[in-house]
Amino acid sequence: MAVLVTPSAADAAPPGIDAADFLTAVAEDTYELVAGLDFVSPVVVTSVPGMEEIVWPGTPVVEIPDLSGSALVEAAFAALPHGEQAVLLSADAPDLPPLLIGKLFRELGRARIAVCPAAGGGTVALAAHLPYPGWASVGFDDLDPVKALRASAPGSRMVARGPGWHRLRAPGDLHLLDPGLEGWDNTRALLSA
Template sequence: MTVGTTRFVAVLSSPRRPSADPSSGGPPSPPGIDPEEFRLALLEDTYEVAAGLDLVTPALVLDPPDQPDAEAITWPGTPIVRERGLAAAFAALGALGAEEAVLLAGDAPDLPPLLIGKLFRALGSAPASACQARGPGGPDGLVALAARLPLPPWLDAALADVDLDTPDALARLRAAAPRPGQVPQGPAWHRLRTRADLGVLDPGLEGWENTRALLEGHPLSS
């Protein structure tokens, strides 16, 4: 990463509405664990990944803006952004002084910090970079999106119709770019969006302590 560049890593707290699709597996928490408590554990662990990085400022993005329980997981002094949509979140981080920023999905508690570093390095030759989310049928949305700030107009416009849950988000962003190579891809990683996703957690992998504590005594696969 370029020395002297001001970088932020912001975790998105955006509670997902219950899905009407029974095949989605329902809330990711196992029976006996409160879904909201579990969501906050995922969020806190993801935030801890961001807060543990060197040479970056961790932040929290709240959408909707009133989430006192989510705010409570952060360290003192953490910037809190209350904005709806990725473009607005990037703009708010830029207003805080960020020259480069990564937006992280709040349900990736075991994300390796190395992946975030790869996204920042890609910004040395491209205005944006992304890490796709692994789904049961292939790529499904994004785990993280990085960008140099302020956003170029084409990316700002494209983010009006794209969020981290958009299944073909990377393809849409690349299609909006004026030329190839504007949105390089980092290694894919998983998110925990359904109960079936719990099976991807590796008990031998360090981190995700809050999630691990809630899952103690519960199987990781349905």
């Protein structure tokens, strides 16, 4: 289970809050979500320096080039250290309910790829059997990733759609954070300071 940290995770920083501090807070909260799950090995895949500071000892932090689109997704999956299945989770989803990650893994029981789509378009998380399929050319910000993946898949049941969620891509998205959910403590503290 990998958290994908890119510079765009800072894009939702509201005025008055340092973008680097915001990126670190949301990335750490998203990592804590993953690190707290049973039966997965957490990994951070990043093009942002210094992410070793947010992880628990022993968690791999894999650096990749600063890419975008499908090239970013392909490089992130290729950089994962091991496993037969993996979920790549965008770092700008610090309040994602863990149950949604479990549902993606469940969908992999019948499909090669499972998508947790983002509200307003894009992807929150992408689950896949490894190695990542060559036909699966999609980026996290593609408007309709499920449609794009199904159009390129060699079979009609190769791509599953899980429940959707939201990402923090602009300051106006901060109202989407669910104050009733546990977690996202670093983001919550930064925004309330």
